[in-house]
Amino acid sequence: MTKLAEPERADLPRGAGAGRSRSGVAWGLNALGVVVVGFWFVRNGIGLHHPAWVWVLGAVALAAWVLREFGRSTGVVLGAGALMVLAGSSVVVPTDSLMIVPVIVGIVLLGATQTLPVWLGAVAAVVSLAVIAVSATVLHASVQFVLGTGAGLLLGVLIGFSRRQSRLAEQRSREALAEQQRAALLADRSRAARDIHDVLAHSLGGLVLQLDAVEALLEAGRVDEAARRAGEARTLAADGLAEARRAVHALRDDADTEPQADVEDRSRASRLGTLLADHRSFGGTVHAQGDEVLADLDAAHRAAVVQVCREALANARRHAPGRPVAVSVVRDGSAVSVTVTNPLGSDGHGITGMRERFAELGDGSTVDAGIRDGAFVVAMRVPVADRAGESS
Structure with missing residues (x-):
């Protein structure tokens, strides 16, 4: 018997409270990324004597990265991604491109989240590149530096889109599997309904005929013949009960463990000769x-x-x-x-x-x-x- 399995929940946020828990590997890699980038941000900042605004914006980008790991609603995802992109882009030039890491992570996040528009990752990359270009102009960074960061942003867009497509394909696969399971379940139920119909039409209908015959024979004083008919009715009732039990058994998960008695009953019930003999015992002519x-x-x-x-x-x-x-x-x-x-x-x-x-x-x-x-x-x-x- 086919059992409908609950589809595995998606890896990405799809609304408030949606999405399965991130894997331990994903948690570990992101935590490592935050620690490594944070360490070099602090170390380089002390050595280069970053101004206060760099410290603040860099801290905001790192905090948004951490928030992204705990947020599951679309609003938290959008907010964390926007902060990583905007705050991180503002300090890419003064940190010598170190803070482009949270920017790329934010672009991947925005591009891969299925509840957000597919174009949002690309728009975030363009906005980030514009912020970096303005910052590079103010701080007199080279054009090559801007082009290099642009390549990194493009990579983030491609990774985000790829992850979105991969997860969409996975979701469709789960939905297709669930639909196949549902179709199989409905087919099993239809088969069981037919078997139960057979029980009602054959066994119970025949039982009524047998009991009517028993009643008529008793009224006529033909006790021995009535007793024989009653015995046939009992056999018919037992067969009907066995068939009904098999039909119900088919709806259970352990249908493969059919009792030996039911197997023997099913073998008897699947004989045409037995069926014709039953019809004759009901008073019919074949x-x-x-x-x-x-x-x-x-x-x-x-x-x-x-x-x-x-x-x-x-x-x-x-x-x-x-x-x-x-x-x-x-x-x-x-x-x-x-x-x-x-x-x-x-x-x-x-x-x-x-x-x-x-x-x-x-x-x-x-x-x-x-x-x-x-x-x-x-x-x-x-x-x-x-x-x-x-x-x-």
Whole structure:
């Protein structure tokens, strides 16, 4: 049975409280970056006697870098990234490009965050380059210095965009997997619904007929025959209970650990001969022709054929009680054709279930149900190539 797994939460902030915890490696690398840049910023600042405004703006850029590690909302991400870019860019020239590191980190952050516009990283890089150019003009830095920092900013834009695309692809992959799991779960539920429908149509419907017969026999004083019918009703009820238990068992996660008793019951329930005998015990008449064992079919195809025959016989009991039913099994070259015919037509969920069951086989097996010449006919055709002789 397929179980829907909760998709892994994304690595990036997508709103307040969104996003999974950053990995220990990411925390460690960013902490190391803050410590290393902070150490050289202080050491060089003392040696070069930075003015107060450099100390303040550099401290703001480093503090925003730290804040980025703890913030998860879009507002915190945007604020931290903007501070890193603006404050860091203002002191890139006086720190001899040391503070370009938090600027690049901020650009990557803004470009990679999915809740922010994709162009924001590029705009941040342009703004940063403009600030650096103005600062370089005021402090008489060379053009080559500005171009070198521009290359670093471009690298940050590319890294941010790459990370965004990678995470978008990862998110789509998780969503596709979740959708596949959902589709599989719905298919399992549909299959269980069909099995439960079979139980209601065959076992419970037959049980009602048996009990009605028991009541009539008791009223007629035919106690021994009534006792025999009651025993058949008990067997039918036990079989129905086993089938219902299997249908419910299919919805559980441990469906692979089916009890041996249920396996044996399922084997009995998947025999066409047993099904025809049950129909006769309900008072019905069946004219069977051909191989009731369905020896040319493997277990899966045999089970599908038997389930459709069960529904067809239940329809016959419901719409044509007491009327004869004809069942024929014919080997036709590389296929087995199974036909069930009764005098009246039918409608409801049973026909839909028949078609769904055969569609799941996915190998050209077909079932056609409808009225022909005043009779309701269910015709099945199942390929048997490369399956003859397989165990049930």
